[in-house]
Amino acid sequence: MTETTYGTGVVVAWMAAVAAAVEREAGRLTDLDAAIGDADHGANLRRGFAAVAGTLAKEPPATPGAVLVTAGRELISTVGGASGPLYGTLLRRAGKALGDAGEVTRDDLADALAAGVAAVGQLGGAVPGDKTMLDALTPAVAALRESFAAARAAAEEGAVATVPLRARKGRASYLGERSVGHQDPGATSSALLFAALAEVTDG
Numbered sequence: 539m540t541e542t543t544y545g546t547g548v549v550v551a552w553m554a555a556v557a558a559a560v561e562r563e564a565g566r567l568t569d570l571d572a573a574i575g576d577a578d579h580g581a582n583l584r585r586g587f588a589a590v591a592g593t594l595a596k597e598p599p600a601t602p603g604a605v606l607v608t609a610g611r612e613l614i615s616t617v618g619g620a621s622g623p624l625y626g627t628l629l630r631r632a633g634k635a636l637g638d639a640g641e642v643t644r645d646d647l648a649d650a651l652a653a654g655v656a657a658v659g660q661l662g663g664a665v666p667g668d669k670t671m672l673d674a675l676t677p678a679v680a681a682l683r684e685s686f687a688a689a690r691a692a693a694e695e696g697a698v699a700t701v702p703l704r705a706r707k708g709r710a711s712y713l714g715e716r717s718v719g720h721q722d723p724g725a726t727s728s729a730l731l732f733a734a735l736a737e738v739t740d741g
């Protein structure tokens with residue numbers, strides 16, 4: 539049995555699908571961030587992923603890994619606040635882990651994204667349960683071992699499960715108990731990332 543592999547084009551399409559999703563959901567991300575943060579999450583990610591999509595269209599990288607490294611670098615250089623460095627680190631680290639392979643399997647992507655998620659945890663000092671993007675990313679990467687659709691569902695469930703949590707990291711943690719009852723914006727945008735991946739790989 540031959541395992542399905544994914545090439546550079548799929549990863550470029552993934553980033554374009556994230557840009558489209560962020561564009562579509564920017565208002566919702568900003569509303570969520572207005573409730574427990576500083577109301578810039580939608581605008582920040584919209585600007586960042588628009589820059590990613592623009593750069594990838596102009597100078598398409600040669601490998602899946604290079605696509606993610608380029609995307610991560612672009613996010614770090616165009617997005618202020620915490621989300622640029624965090625998403626940038628996720629994608630850049632994942633891209634480095636893919637190395638220079640021309641085609642990658644779902645398991646390769648799961649390994650690479652697991653390395654990216656570990657780097658995000660290190661950078662932000664957060665763990666699952668802190669009401670951050672890790673609450674969507676961590677279960678999504680685990681479920682990616684099973685399928686793209688499972689990863690998408692796990693990310694969405696993880697994002698929704700942040701509602702009753704009290705924030706222990708990031709700006710929302712300043713609110714203490716008042717952060718309870720709101721869905722975390724970073725976990726919500728992380729779910730968009732995995733929804734886009736399922737979209738371009740047909741689940």
Ligand SMILES: [Mg+2]
Binds near residue numbers: 575
């Ligand atoms: Mg913010």
